[in-house]
Amino acid sequence: MTKFSANLGFLWTELSLPDAVRAAKAAGFDAVECHWPFETPAEDVAAALKETGLTMLGLNTVRGNPGENGLCALPGREAEAKAAIDQALAYAEVIGTPNVHVMAGFAKGPEAHATFVANLRYACEQAAKLGKTILIEPLNHHDAPGYFLGTSAQAVEIIKEVGAPNIKLMFDCYHLQIMEGDLTRRLTDRLPVIGHIQFASVPERTEPDCGEVNYDHIFAHIASLGYDAPLGAEYKPRGTTDEGLGWMKG
Numbered sequence: 001m002t003k004f005s006a007n008l009g010f011l012w013t014e015l016s017l018p019d020a021v022r023a024a025k026a027a028g029f030d031a032v033e034c035h036w037p038f039e040t041p042a043e044d045v046a047a048a049l050k051e052t053g054l055t056m057l058g059l060n061t062v063r064g065n066p067g068e069n070g071l072c073a074l075p076g077r078e079a080e081a082k083a084a085i086d087q088a089l090a091y092a093e094v095i096g097t098p099n100v101h102v103m104a105g106f107a108k109g110p111e112a113h114a115t116f117v118a119n120l121r122y123a124c125e126q127a128a129k130l131g132k133t134i135l136i137e138p139l140n141h142h143d144a145p146g147y148f149l150g151t152s153a154q155a156v157e158i159i160k161e162v163g164a165p166n167i168k169l170m171f172d173c174y175h176l177q178i179m180e181g182d183l184t185r186r187l188t189d190r191l192p193v194i195g196h197i198q199f200a201s202v203p204e205r206t207e208p209d210c211g212e213v214n215y216d217h218i219f220a221h222i223a224s225l226g227y228d229a230p231l232g233a234e235y236k237p238r239g240t241t242d243e244g245l246g247w248m249k250g
């Protein structure tokens with residue numbers, strides 16, 4: 001049976017992060033994940049995870065200054081990028097999170113590419129010491145115009161160039177349907193480099209029960225590939241989170 005991870009960056013946002021973890025457990029999720037948990041003491045999150053038996057699968061490096069969306073492909077901002085990576089890994093270590101998503105930011109061109117690769121090599125070295133994996137995630141050009149990483153093809157090239165065993169692709173079906181489409185074949189092709197999968201309806205980014213992607217088919221296809229890690233429910237509920245969980249019950 002497909003397992004699901006509640007993305008607490010979008011689900012139960014009215015609750016504190018520890019209470020959102022508890023709500024996810026009560027709703028039947030198999031795991032949780034979040035965006036930027038840094039304002040919540042890591043010990044409080046760790047306690048909620050221990051109490052519920054859930055794992056926080058991933059968290060993100062900080063976005064930077066207002067209007068920014070990550071620091072790690074920004075030439076000249078290397079010191080801040082490293083600090084963001086160190087902060088995310090340290091938090092992940094306290095709460096037992098296996099994956100850190102290193103956010104690129106708004107940038108373009110060869111210098112940005114070289115900066116991202118160098119910062120990712122640093123991230124992979126630091127993460128390896130803790131037995132953790134670094135994720136990179138293409139974002140779509142409507143929600144994040146100018147974001148450095150826009151396609152899974154670009155991510156695969158970067159993963160190859162970084163050349164570390166612990167860097168993987170965060171395959172967000174929502175973003176990649178918009179940017180590349182052909183989700184069934186693309187999931188098959190990218191499987192060897194996939195570290196986590198997320199989903200939401202397209203184009204609204206709501207519950208996965210409407211819009212242009214048939215998630216019954218996508219979930220069955222992912223299972224047929226032998227991928228059985230929890231899939232990240234990263235959508236914005238149309239109403240309350242609890243009212244919108246009908247898709248989980250089938």
Ligand SMILES: O=C(O)C(=O)[C@@H](O)CO
Nearest residue numbers: 035060101137172175234
């Ligand atoms: O927006 C997404 O999709 C994410 O997964 C975030 O973690 C990064 O913006």
Ligand SMILES: [Mg+2]
Nearest residue numbers: 137172198234
């Ligand atoms: Mg995502």
